[in-house]
Amino acid sequence: MAIMPETVIQQDIKCTHCGEPCDDEIIRQGDNVFCCTGCQTVYGLLNESGLGAYYGLDAENPGISMRKVAEDSRFEYLDDPTVLHKVLDFSDGKEARVTLKTPQIHCASCIWLLENLHRLNPAVTFAEVYFDRREVAIRFDPVALPLSKLAALLSSIGYTPDFSMDKLDGPKETSPNKPLYLKIGVAGFAFGNIMLFSLPEYLAGTQGVDAQFRTLFGALNIILALPVFLYSSLDFFKPAWLSVRQRQWSMDIAISLGIMAMFFRSLYEISTGISSGYMDSFTMLVFLLLVGRLFQKKTYDSLSFERDYxxxxxxxxxxxxxxxxxxxxxxxxxxxxxxxxxxxxxxxxxxxxxxxxxxxxxxxxxxxxxxxxxxxxxxxxxxxxxxxxxxxxxxxxxxxxxxxxxxxxxxxxxRKPREETLKSLSNRFSRYFSPAVLLIAGLSALYWMPISPSTAVNAFTAVLIVACPCALALSAPFTLGWATNLLGRAKLYLKNGEVIEHLSGIDTIVFDKTGTLTEREKGEVQFVGRDLSDEELRSVVLLLHENTHPLGRQVFRHVHKTGAPLPDGQLAAYQEITGKGVGANVNGAAYRMGSAAWVGADAADDSTQTARQGDSRVYLKIDDEIAGYFRVRTRYRQGLGELLGTLGQQAKLMLLSGDNDREKPQLLPYFTEENLRFRQSPEDKLLAVQQLRDMGRHVLMIGDGLNDAGALRSSTIGVSIAEDTSSFTPASDVIMAASSFSKLDRVLEFARRSKRTIYISFAISVVYNIIGLGFAVTGTLSPLVCAIIMPISSVSVIAWTTLATHWAAYRTGVSA
Known part of the structure; x- marks a missing residue:
């Protein structure tokens, strides 16, 4: 028999779901109590879906109150087509994507719950939270779960989306630092007043202060210090407690222990009358820690390397x-x-x-x-x-x-499978850093306790505060972020910062030829064959207008005046075969353009003639007649010989080209004969790159992003050359403007220097912690001094990575 919920009136009991006091009534179900039916519903929903562990992630703030949950009808307007296209990122009728602003996201529990939405409703296939922006990107089935129902689902678990339309026009100005300013203000106010109350103690000398005044000032100091301990210190206590609940170590645990050690030590000494305590030092410590945190945040903001898309x-x-x-x-x-x-x-x-x-x-x-x-x-x-x-x-x-x-x-x-990166290694090191620091602090306290309890407390607190892995954790993201930004200014667009790390280890470079080593915009074009009528030339324009291959674009520019409107005409049954050519019915006639094999010309004659003349041919077939061919004399990019000579000293070079070997003699000075491969189909290129990877080589593949998509994806790093087209492949890791191709050797050197910058910043962080801990364990380093120098370590690493990365860009010529 099912247990029916029982409603009783009671106070001072917290809701199982949201953790808020049940001021008016309690809905009791078994051993659980709820402040409203909404919280009860969400609790049941989570447990039915196997998400009951959600409440164990953050016992203090398990969920969000459901007393004001919106009804489903509130979101019905979202199913209006005019609203849908403003809100959705994508929809094809079977799958939709949306990025929603959810201001209620506040902790790791929220992230865990939102990224498990698919377990609440199978129509949600994927969800990813962007915590810093308080956004969640969701992929879902719009037929089984309309956007209005998705919004209702989010609202039912306490995360009502913000659908304000003005977010499409630009970001709102917010003040995310306001709570931090308030905490700093409380700590600063308490510190200033406690210093005033402590002046008699400082000025009394050896005679001391009258016992009555000492008790009064001590009590006032405790009263002023309590808000600092209970409110201003929350920025350290909350994440520390969350880390404990999740069985993970963080620096907030060490800092929180140091704060508590100083507060309770002072509370004990004031209460027992041993001394006037150290509440002035305690409040100043919290004040400086918060100021340091604000300083770090402001530094990050001012040195932002977010991409300017x-x-x-x-x-x-x-x-x-x-x-x-x-x-x-x-x-x-x-x-x-x-x-x-x-x-x-x-x-x-x-x-x-x-x-x-x-x-x-x-x-x-x-x-x-x-x-x-x-x-x-x-x-x-x-x-x-x-x-x-x-x-x-x-x-x-x-x-x-x-x-x-x-x-x-x-x-x-x-996404390509990647080896572990420096960033992930530094994050893993940081996780083990806190327990090691706690062990050192404990051993220091045990050593000094028999000699001097006061020194033992100082040593324990100083060790916990001075040691900081923040600088170590910031080394990789700041260096890679700046490197990504600087390369972007040089018109090399990286998929993400990790590409820099992999570029630094490249030992093999594979090139496509047409459109990569050669210039697409420049080249002499001449038609060889029978005279073409104006109607036939217009048909060629219509056909090649669709084509984005470098040779096709050169012929198109030759027969069509730049900027002129397209001629009228009917184009049907268009097809484009990668590595072969294009074809369509144009104004009732069958047209084919491309390689000799594609149109049915004599491939042997084509190979012999083009090898002798050193040009490329684009054949034209109209119905059953081969009308002739366009001869394209391609030009190699300026400075190519010098670039290949430099790259050849750094890595193994290989050429994979779909053309014939007519230009082999010109390329032999830079490539060994076995590494010059012609008449390569897209499948051949993919196989060649995969074989290199299987040999343990770190391959950089550079192509046009069309015929080379498979090889780009198979390589360690794929670079797509971009000129006047939007035809790049998502398989590439880098999009390089053609004008930046001559900088390739400098880009690789810049990547290596960036990696060295990370190692040096690692060393700076380690040396700082060794020196700081060396002084702290002696008990001679004041916790206040530790609070001042702790943020300096992070700022010093940030300054180093910023200056070193910019200097490397300048020295290598990347930023020139």
Whole structure:
């Protein structure tokens, strides 16, 4: 028989779910009590779903009160299509993604609960919390769980999303440091007044203070110190207690023990009349610790290396002018209502509405699943889709979000297996640091206790406060963050900071040729064959407008006046075969352009002629006739010989090209014959890179991001060269502007220097702690001095990493 909840009136009892006092009534169910039916419902929901462990993570603040939980009807407006497209990051009808502001996130328990939403409702497939922004990114099935129901689910467990529309226009100005300022104010007020009350003791000399005044001032000092202990010290006590509950060590545990040791020592000495205590030192200690924490936070903020996505996110897009002509602009420059053209294989960088009758988009960049979706005129298409058909026109509905595209780039579907990094090693070391410090503090106290209890307490407190792994934990993220920022200014965009570490260990560099070693914009183009009619030339323009291969773009620019509107015409049955060519029915005629094998020309004759003449050929076939070919004389990038010579001294070089070996003699001075491989299909490139990886080589693969997607993904670090196209692959780790290619050797040297900077900052942190602990265990180092120098260690490492990284960028020429 089920146990029915019993409602009783009682006070001074806390709710099992939210931990708040049950002032009015209690709902009792078994051994648990709840302040309202909402908390009872959430408790039951969590336990039914196997999430009962949530309440063990933070017993003091287990959940959020449900007394004011919103009803489901409150969120019905979210299912309105005009609202949905403003809120959702992506939706294809089967899967949707949304990033929600949830201000109620306050601890590790919140993170744990929100990232386990899928256990509460299977329609939620993934959730990730961004604690610093109080946001949660959720992937869900919009059919089984509409956005209104998702919001209701979050609200039912105490995390009501903030759907204020003004967040789309810009970030709100908030004051996250206000509680810290209040705590500093309380500690500073108490410290100043306790110093005043302690003046008679300081000035009395050997005669001392009258016993009555001593008792009075002692009591006043205790009263003033209590708010400091109970309120100002919470910034150390709360995370320390949470760490204990989670059975993890943190520096807050050591600092909290030091604070408590000084407070209770003073309380004992004042209460027993042994002395006037050290409440002035205690309040000053907390004050300085809080000021140090604020100083660190302000330092981090002022030295922020957050990416300025709108400044240099490496995507370009074709925008249509009023007269119908095209212009290529940075994706971050497009605005709402702009008309853009997305060609075959290109990425849609912003939410937009389809203007053409139909289009096909592949959202593997968003979902990781390669399944094209057919779209019709008027459909809203979300950022991140890749065009798999002919070029399509869109009207931008929402400006570009570089941060969203970067989050997609780091999608779990495209993450490579990595070795353990310096950052993870430093974090692991920091976890073992606190118990070691506590052991040293305890041994110091035991040593000094028989000799001098006062010195024992000083030594114990000083050791706990002076030792700090913060500098060690900050070394890697600050160095890698600055390096990422500086390389971004040099037009090398990194997926994340860990790429720097892997770049520093590269021992093999693999190049594609066309569009990588050669320049896409420059080159002589000449048609060899029968005369082409104006109609046929217009058809070639229409066909090549879809193509993003470097040779195809050069021929397109040759036959089409730059910036001129596209000619009218019908394009159907378009297809593009990687490494071969393109084909379509243009104005009723069958056109094919590409390699000799693709159009059915004599491949042997093609190889012989092009090898002798040193050019590339793009063949043209109209219906059943091979009309001729476009001869493209490619030009190698300026300074390529010097660059390859320098790189050859640092790493093994290899060339994997889909072209024939006509330019082999020109490349032999820089590559060994066995490392020059021509007529390589995309599968051949992938296999070659994988073989190198299996041999234990650390491979840097540089390609155009189209034919080389598999090889880029298989390499240790994949670099995609970006010029005038948005056709890069999420498999790459770096997007490099073509103008920065000549800096490749300097980039690798900069990566190695950045790694050395991390090691040196590690050494600075270790030396600081050894010296500090050496003085602290003697009992001669005041806890107040420790509180002053503790943040200095972190700031010194931050200053070192900042200056050293900028100096390395200057010395290597990366920032030049």
């Amino acid at each position: 709108r400044s240099y996110f490496p995507l370009s897009v074709i925008r249509l002018r009023e007269d119908g002509s095209e212009e290529s602009i940075a994706a971050t420059q497009i605005a709402e209502n702009d008309r853009v053209v997305i060609r075959n294989g290109e990425l849609l960088p912003a939410d937009a509405i389809l203007l053409d009758d139909h289009a096909a988009m592949d959202f593997s960049f968003v979902t990781g699943e390669n399944e094209p979706i057919d779209l019709k005129k008027g459909d809203l298409v979300y950022a991140g889709g890749r065009n798999t058909g002919t070029s399509a026109r869109f009207k931008v509905a929402k400006p570009v979000s570089g941060s969203y595209l970067t989050r997609l780039w780091n999608n779990e579907a495209f």
